[in-house]
Structure formats: structure tokens, C-alpha cells
Amino acid sequence: MKLVIKPKKGLANLDFKELWYYRELFYFFAWRDIKLRYKQTILGIVWAILQPFIAMIVFTVIFGELANMPSNDIPYPIFVYAGLLFWNFFSTSINNVSQSMLRNAVIIQKVYLPKVILPVSSIVVAFVDFLFAALIFGGVIGYYRFIPYFEGLLLLPLLLFITILAVLGLGCFLAAINVKYRDVHHALPFFIQLLIFITPVIYPVSIIPKAYQWILALNPMTGVIETFKAGFLGTMPINWMTFGISSAVSIVFLILGLWYFLKTEKTFADII
Amino acid sequence: MPNPIIKINNLSKRYRIGAEEKGDKTFRETIMDWVCAPINNFIKLRNLTKFKNNDLENVIWALKDISFEINEGEVLGIIGKNGSGKTTLLKVLSRITQPTNGFAELYGRVSSLLDVGTGFHPELTGRENIYLNGAILGMRKKEIEEKFDEIVAFSEIGKFIDTPVKRFSSGMWVRLAFAIAAHLEPEILLIDEVLAVGDISFQKKCLGKVQDVVKGGRTVLFVSHNMGVIRNLCKKVVWIDNGKVVQKGDVDEVVKDYEKAQMRQVDKSSYIIERNPEEIKNSSFYFNRVEIFNEKNERTTLFRYNEKLNLIIGFAGFPLTNKYSVEFHIYNELGQMVSMGASGSYHDKYFSSNVKKIKIGIGPLTFTSGRYRILLKVLSGGRYYDIWENAAGFNIIECQPFKTNHEMSVFREGACILQQSFDEIE
Numbered sequence: 001m002k003l004v005i006k007p008k009k010g011l012a013n014l015d016f017k018e019l020w021y022y023r024e025l026f027y028f029f030a031w032r033d034i035k036l037r038y039k040q041t042i043l044g045i046v047w048a049i050l051q052p053f054i055a056m057i058v059f060t061v062i063f064g065e066l067a068n069m070p071s072n073d074i075p076y077p078i079f080v081y082a083g084l085l086f087w088n089f090f091s092t093s094i095n096n097v098s099q100s101m102l103r104n105a106v107i108i109q110k111v112y113l114p115k116v117i118l119p120v121s122s123i124v125v126a127f128v129d130f131l132f133a134a135l136i137f138g139g140v141i142g143y144y145r146f147i148p149y150f151e152g153l154l155l156l157p158l159l160l161f162i163t164i165l166a167v168l169g170l171g172c173f174l175a176a177i178n179v180k181y182r183d184v185h186h187a188l189p190f191f192i193q194l195l196i197f198i199t200p201v202i203y204p205v206s207i208i209p210k211a212y213q214w215i216l217a218l219n220p221m222t223g224v225i226e227t228f229k230a231g232f233l234g235t236m237p238i239n240w241m242t243f244g245i246s247s248a249v250s251i252v253f254l255i256l257g258l259w260y261f262l263k264t265e266k267t268f269a270d271i272i
Numbered sequence: 273m274p275n276p277i278i279k280i281n282n283l284s285k286r287y288r289i290g291a292e293e294k295g296d297k298t299f300r301e302t303i304m305d306w307v308c309a310p311i312n313n314f315i316k317l318r319n320l321t322k323f324k325n326n327d328l329e330n331v332i333w334a335l336k337d338i339s340f341e342i343n344e345g346e347v348l349g350i351i352g353k354n355g356s357g358k359t360t361l362l363k364v365l366s367r368i369t370q371p372t373n374g375f376a377e378l379y380g381r382v383s384s385l386l387d388v389g390t391g392f393h394p395e396l397t398g399r400e401n402i403y404l405n406g407a408i409l410g411m412r413k414k415e416i417e418e419k420f421d422e423i424v425a426f427s428e429i430g431k432f433i434d435t436p437v438k439r440f441s442s443g444m445w446v447r448l449a450f451a452i453a454a455h456l457e458p459e460i461l462l463i464d465e466v467l468a469v470g471d472i473s474f475q476k477k478c479l480g481k482v483q484d485v486v487k488g489g490r491t492v493l494f495v496s497h498n499m500g501v502i503r504n505l506c507k508k509v510v511w512i513d514n515g516k517v518v519q520k521g522d523v524d525e526v527v528k529d530y531e532k533a534q535m536r537q538v539d540k541s542s543y544i545i546e547r548n549p550e551e552i553k554n555s556s557f558y559f560n561r562v563e564i565f566n567e568k569n570e571r572t573t574l575f576r577y578n579e580k581l582n583l584i585i586g587f588a589g590f591p592l593t594n595k596y597s598v599e600f601h602i603y604n605e606l607g608q609m610v611s612m613g614a615s616g617s618y619h620d621k622y623f624s625s626n627v628k629k630i631k632i633g634i635g636p637l638t639f640t641s642g643r644y645r646i647l648l649k650v651l652s653g654g655r656y657y658d659i660w661e662n663a664a665g666f667n668i669i670e671c672q673p674f675k676t677n678h679e680m681s682v683f684r685e686g687a688c689i690l691q692q693s694f695d696e697i698e
Contacts, residue, residue, distance in 0.1 A: 003382065005367060006375035032393060032400075039395045060569040110390040111408055112367040180317055270287065270368045 011262045018114055026117045027164075029104075030124035037125050048129040049136045052084045059084075063202045072204055072235035075144045081137055082233055083201030083225045088133060088162055090191045091219050093126035097171025098188055101179050104271045115265045116258075119172050120185030123164060130160075152231030159224045162250050166220035172261035179264070179272050185217070199227055204235065205242070217245035220253065275379075276341040277460060277491050278365070282374035284673050285335040285360055285515075301599055304519030307570045334360040336515040337374070344506075347492045349523065351499070351530055353661045356550045357515040358495045362386060363463045365493070380491070382461035383410050387464070396671065398429055398448055405452050409616075418615075426477075427451035437468045442593075442653020447474055454481040456522055458643030461485065462493045479504070497647070497659055498608050499527050531607035534662055537642050543571040545664055557596070558658035561586035564666060567635070573664075577671040577680075577689070580635030582587035583646070583664065591652060595622040599649040601634060610687045615650070638689055640681035641671040 036221045038044040056077050061070040064076030071079035100122040101108065101115070108115065141148060153216040178184040194204075205213055216222045223246020291423060305312075350358050350480030350585045363369045364374055366384030388695040391408040392401050404422055406416040416423075424433055427448040429440070432525065437445055463482070483589045486492055491633050496502050502509060502523065510528040511518045518533075519526050566572050575581060585598070604610050611632070615621040623630060648663040649656055671680045673689045682690055 001380060003367075004370060004375060005364060005376040005378070007371055007373060024413050025407045028404050032396065032404055035400065036395055053328070099584065104391075107391045107408060109368065110382065110386045110408075181314075266370045269363070 008266060011158065011259065014116070014262065015114070019117065020024055022117055022225075025113060026121050027116065027258060029121040029266035033122060033125040034128055037128075045132055048099075048132040052081060052088050052133045052135055055084055055088075056081045069203050070207060072233075073145060074207070074230075074233050078144055078146055078204055078233065079204075079229070079235075081140050082229050083199070085089055085130065085137055085230055086159070086163060087196060087199060087201050087221065089130040089160075089169060090105055090186075090224075091165075092129060093123045093167045094171050094192065095188065095206050096122040097167060098174035098178055098184055100171075101175045102182075102272065108272055109269050115268060116172070116261065119168065119175055119261075122173075123167060126133075134148060146233075148232050149157070149234045150232075152228070152234070155227060155231045159228055162247050163222065163224050165254045166250040167253055169255070171257065173253075173257035176261045176264045176268075179268050183236060195219070197238050204229070205239075206236070213242065214245060217242040218249055220246045220250040224245055275344050277344040277346075277379050278342040278493070279377045280341070280365075281337055281339050281372050281376065283338040283361070283376055284333060284373040284603055285334050285357075285364055285369070286372040287334050291501075291634060293361070300411070304489075312595075323363045327677075333515050335364065335371070338512070338517055339518065340510055340520055340574065342491060342493065342672045343616045344347075344491055345489045346508060347486050347494060348549075349502040349509040350493065350495045350507055350512060351497075351527070352512040352518075352644060353590060354536075354659060355384045358512055359386065359464055360515075361512065362464055362493065362495060362531070366462050376543070378460060382460045382462065383456045383458035384462040385409075385453050385464060386462075386569065387677040388446065389452050392437060392445070392449060395436055397436050398427075398433040398440070401549075405449065406455075409456055410455065412459070412568075422456055423451045424575065426473075426481075428456060442655070443474075446655065450474075450478055454478065456495050458490070460493070464495045465497060465659075473622065496660065498609075499531070503527060507681070512622045514680075527607055532604070534603075534645055535605050535665070543664075547660065551660070552658070554587065555658045557587060557591040557650060559585060559663065562648070562664050571617065573666045574669045575637055575666055577668060577673050578636040578638060579643075580633060581637060581666060583632040583634070585630050585632065585648065587630075587650065589657075591625045591650075591657060593652040594625050596625065596650055596652045596657065597622050598630060598632070599651065600634070601647040601649075602639075603645050603647065604639070604643070604682050604687060606682065608687060610639060628683040637668060638673075638679045639668050640669045640685050640689060643667050678690050 024058055032078040040049060041047065043050065057081045060077045064071065066078070069076070071121065100118040103122075105120050107113070116137040174184050174188060199219055200216065205216060205222065208216060227243045228239055229235045275536075278692055302559075338357075338361060341641075351653070352358050356615055358681065360369070362384060363386065365378065365380060366386070368386075370421070387657070388520050390403060393404065396404065402420065403413070403416055407413065411419075424430070427444075427450070429444050432444065433438065435449070458592040482492070482494075482505065492505075494505060506523050507525045508521065509527050510520040511530050519529055543564045545562050547558070552558045563571060563584045564573055565582040565584065566575060567582070583600070584643075597614060598662065599614040599617075601612045604608050613632070615623070615632075644666050645662055646664045646666070648658075650658050671685075671689065672678060673680065
């Protein structure tokens with residue numbers, strides 16, 4: 001085995017053989033994050049359920065009851081929880097990914113590893129939360145004796161995949177910037193909070209004039225959440241146009257984010 | 273002809289260091305600075321990774337045109353004072369950071385130990401941390417499983433294996449961390465000053481383990497301050513100073529010259545020594561000053577046989593732990609460590625973290641006449657905050673213990689003179 005160390009210009013290459021070699025480390029990082037997520041808490045994994053559940057109640061009271069937000073004739077709690085399920089996965093994982101370099105700063109400074117495994121592995125823990133939150137979703141549906149279109153579940157892997165692409169793209173970009181400019185750490189939670197209002201979580205896209213709906217579709221989560229609501233809850237026929245735009249934006253995010261990450265990763269150990 | 277397993281060719285590494293803030297500002301300047309801060313910050317942060325040819329001001333070359341080769345199965349020592357570029361060299365060779373110029377070729381699987389316990393998480397148990405840390409160091413899960421019992425036995429932590437490491441004493445923590453590192457089996461091993469951990473008996477055990485590794489025919493690059501260990505393990509040594517190779521060659525020769533140079537530095541110094549800020553790097557707690565007194569409380573660097581010496585040592589920064597201990601090593605001009613002391617290990621004396629000035633009394637000095645240098649270390653739980661290579665120097669200017677007008681010197685009469693008597697019996 002020969003290894004040449006020399007200054008490299010441009011992108012670090014994605015060496016898939018190397019990534020395969022480091023798959024166990026990837027697994028250990030994910031396992032560590034899962035283990036640590038709810039260590040020394042009383043409620044433990046219940047937190048993963050409690051957050052969307054309480055948000056569902058609050059949103060139902062404020063938007064469903066007080067503001068009388070339309071929900072395509074579906075009980076509002078089900079409507080909003082369907083959105084929150086994906087939204088929480090998106091916001092938790094984007095937070096994790098953007099912090100992944102700083103949280104592992106010591107490791108980055110002391111050993112060599114393909115750094116891209118850190119953002120990817122930090123999505124796994126958010127995915128575990130997603131699974132638990134999905135269980136409760138089942139409970140909510142059962143409580144209202146609502147019968148969903150189970151064939152819509154076939155869309156689930158695709159929707160999760162699109163979400164992960166968007167998260168990885170945006171997250172890697174933010175993680176790389178965060179190494180140098182810690183402003184991300186302060187700005188991101190705030191922007192994520194605002195972003196929920198331009199995502200059809202608490203309202204259906206249909207309340208927006210048709211001519212402007214494409215703007216909303218530029219947000220990758222719009223396509224994901226609308227398609228899930230349409231396919232699984234049967235709110236309306238799936239709008240493939242919206243889904244297409246959102247998917248395309250996710251892919252663009254992924255390419256740009258990964259490009260920036262790979263371009264800057266060689267300096268991480270020096271400036272983190 | 274043995275094969276070079278590592279070839280290093282004109283390797284250089286440039287870093288940008290932060291520009292110093294200007295002192296004394298007027299009110300208007302302060303306000304303006306405040307308003308412009310975002311822009312200035314942006315420029316400063318952006319410049320961290322941008323280098324122009326014409327600005328050399330805030331740029332340092334941590335490595336400059338380093339070239340040497342290491343043959344397969346060789347153990348090469350790297351010596352040099354703090355901040356000379358030793359660690360940077362290991363970081364470049366282990367691909368943590370990129371070189372600015374030059375290249376290196378390595379033929380084999382590389383593992384680096386720049387620190388022990390990298391990625392240890394306090395909330396995880398000893399068992400879990402063995403897996404995590406092992407994987408971070410590049411071990412396969414299967415490999416870790418096979419060596420698991422050996423690692424636990426080596427670390428001597430026994431039944432605490434399923435306790436979160438935050439409940440470990442710092443000694444246990446370090447022992448576990450080293451035990452994992454000691455079971456790495458790469459073809460090329462890069463080791464920074466990590467053997468200097470734990471108590472003395474554990475250090476010996478670690479050293480033994482490294483010797484086994486060496487005998488196993490693996491190639492080792494070994495950074496250390498401890499010339500004794502270097503002499504013990506390495507046949508060849510590279511001496512680095514200011515990022516450049518000063519000398520490379522056989523261990524005896526290079527270490528001797530290195531010690532001579534250290535002594536020359538000590539000679540230049542006096543009885544009040546302020547720390548050179550370049551040596552401190554990013555330590556959170558460090559020495560900043562030392563003064564030498566004789567037993568009459570006069571400042572001096574000249575002592576006679578059997579006199580006592582006092583060191584007043586000043587610290588700066590903030591230790592991360594609530595107590596610390598201090599170590600001194602005394603070297604003679606042959607590079608032998610002739611004496612040492614450690615407040616924690618041997619006196620059970622720990623200083624609380626708000627203590628910023630301490631006194632060490634040493635003596636009576638029963639050394640032969642010659643020049644001596646004192647190395648200082650400050651540590652907590654087996655981990656070093658700071659090592660000050662050339663903290664102070666002193667001379668034994670007169671060593672006539674038996675009042676016979678015969679001067680006893682380090683070159684002829686050995687390192688120290690013991691009480692002795694010659695009596696007739698028959």
C-alpha cells in the first residue's frame with residue numbers, strides 16, 4: 001500500500017473504497033450519538049415522542065381551533081402531525097449535521113478520517129427519533145379512527161431519501177462554514193424556527209394562490225410533506241410538479257453542499 | 273539495502289497566527305471598532321485559509337523543507353523543544369493536516385497516536401469507549417473483540433469496565449486510553465509524547481509495550497522530550513528546531529549535540545527567566561516565569577556542593593481541573609537526568625487551581641561540578657498542561673566535598689558524590 005502526502009488543490013475526492021473501509025467507524029459514531037442522545041435524562045426516548053406530540057396539541061389549539069385553518073377535511077391533529085413528523089426529522093438532523101464538525105473537533109485534530117462520515121452518521125440519530133415519532137402518529141390516527149391510504153406508505157422511502165439529500169446538502173455546507181464562522185451556531189436555530197412557516201406543516205399549500213405555489217416548492221420540505229399528506233392521508237391528488245421541483249432543489253443542494261464541504265475540508269484541522 | 277518505508281521530501285507547512293490587537297484605544301476608536309467588528313471579523317476569519325505571497329507578517333512556517341527517510345523496521349526519534357514543529361510533522365504524516373509544499377510517501381498502513389483516548393466520551397462506559405476509541409484509531413471491530421480481554425487486563429481497570437468513564441479517576445482514564453493505543457498493530461506507527469502518562473510503574477509498562485512493538489519489526493516514529501526513552505528505543509534521531517532539521521543521525525551523537533545546545537541556552541539565561549510566548553502554543557495552563565534563589569534567598573545561578581536551591585515558579589492561564597501537580601527534572605551536561613521530583617506522585621501534594629505561584633526547594637545538591645538545566649512540567653491526572661524544556665539552569669561551581677582542594681567534575685567523577693568513608697579494619 002502506497003500513500004502519497006502532498007498539497008492538494010481543489011476538491012478532496014470522495015474515495016468510495018476508503019469510505020467502505022471506514023464503514024465500521026461510521027457505525028460507531030451513529031451508535032455513540034444514539035447512546036448519548038438521552039443519557040442521564042428521566043424521560044429518555046420519550047422526549048422524541050413528546051416534542052412532536054406537544055407541538056401537535058399547541059398547533060391544533062392555535063391554528064386548528066382558534067384560527068380555523070383548513071386541513072382538507074382531515075382532523076387537524078392528524079394533518080399537522082403528518083407535517084411535523086417530517087419537519088422534526090429535517091430540523092433535528094440539519095442541526096446535528098451542521099454541528100457535526102465542531103462536536104467532533106478533538107477527533108478531527110487528532111486522527112485522520114474521511115470527514116464526510118461525520119455529517120452522514122449524525123443523521124442516523126435523528127432518524128431514530130423519526131421512527132419513534134412515527135409510532136405515535138399511528139396512535140393518533142387510531143385515536144381518530146381515521147383510515148389512511150396505506151399504499152401511500154410506499155412513497156415513504158423515497159420521501160425520506162429526498163429529505164436526507166436536502167439535509168446532507170444544506171447541512172454539509174453549514175458544517176463547513178461553521179468550522180470557520182461560528183455564526184452558524186447562533187443563526188441556524190432561529191432560521192429553522194422561521195422556516196416552518198414557509199413549509200406546509202400547519203397549513204395546506206392550497207390556501208396559497210396557484211400562481212405562487214411554485215415558490216413554496218423551492219423549499220425541499222414542501223414537496224416531501226405535501227406528497228406525504230396527499231399520498232398517505234389522501235388530502236388531494238399528489239402534485240407531481242411540486243414534488244419534482246422540491247426533489248430537483250434537494251439534488252442541487254446536495255451537489256453544492258458536498259462540493260463546498262469537500263473543497264474546504266482539508267483546512268478543517270488547522271482552523272477548527 | 274533496506275527499503276525506505278517513509279520518504280519525506282522538502283515537506284513544509286505554513287500556518288497563520290492571529291494578528292495582535294492594538295492596545296490603548298480612544299473612545300471614538302472603540303466605537304468605530306465596535307461598528308466595524310463584523311467586517312473586520314469576516315476579513316480576519318476569511319484570511320485564516322487565504323495566503324498571499326506578499327504578506328509574511330502573521331505567517332509562520334511550522335515546517336520548512338524537512339527531508340529524511342526511514343527504513344522498514346527502524347525506530348526513529350524526533351527531538352526538539354516545544355513549538356519546534358515535531359507534532360506538526362506527525363500531523364502531516366498522519367494526514368490530519370495538509371502540507372503547504374513538498375511531499376511524503378508512506379508504504380504501509382499508518383496509525384498515529386497524537387493523544388491517548390481520542391474521542392473518549394465521559395458518559396460512555398469503559399467497554400463502550402474501548403470500541404469507540406479503537407475504531408477511531410483505525411481498528412476493525414473484529415480486531416477489537418479479539419484483543420478486548422488483553423486491553424482490559426493491560427489497563428488494570430478490572431471491574432470498572434462497565435462504569436461510565438466520567439466516574440474514573442484520571443489515572444484509570446489514562447491507563448484505559450493507553451491500553452487501547454498499545455494494542456494497535458499498524459505497519460507504521462507515529463507516536464507523539466504520549467508515553468509520559470500515568471504513574472511511573474504504568475509508564476514502565478507502556479515503554480515495555482512499545483519495545484515489543486519495536487521488536488516486532490514495525491516502523492515507529494517517536495516524538496519525546498525524554499532523552500532516556502529516546503536513547504532506549506531509537507537508533508536514529510532527527511533533531512528539529514524552528515521547523516527545520518538541525519541534525520539527523522545516530523542517537524548518541526545527535527542527543528549529545530542537542531543537550532549541548534540546550535546547555536548553551538541555559539547559559540544565556542539568568543536567575544529570572546520569563547517564558548518565551550512562542551513556546552506556549554495553546555496550553556490552557558502554563559509556566560510563565562521562574563526565579564532561582566539560594567538558601568539565603570539571594571538570586572543566583574551559582575551553587576556549591578551541598579547547597580540548597582529554591583525555585584519560585586509563576587503560572588498563567590486556567591487549569592481545566594481543580595488541582596494540579598508539578599514536576600522538575602534536572603539534567604547534567606551529558607544529557608543524563610540526575611534527579612527529579614513530582615509533587616503529586618511522591619509527595620501527595622496537589623496545588624489548587626487558584627494557586628498561581630509556588631516554591632520548590634531542592635537540595636542539598638550533591639552533584640559534581642558542571643552545568644545543569646531544569647525542566648518543569650505541570651500536570652493533572654497524568655496529563656500534561658505544559659512542559660518547559662529549559663526552564664532554568666544553574667552551575668555547580670565548586671564540588672570539593674571532602675575539603676581536599678580536589679575538584680570533582682561531572683566528566684571524571686560521575687554525576688553525584690555520595691557520603692563516603694575509608695576506614696582500616698585490619
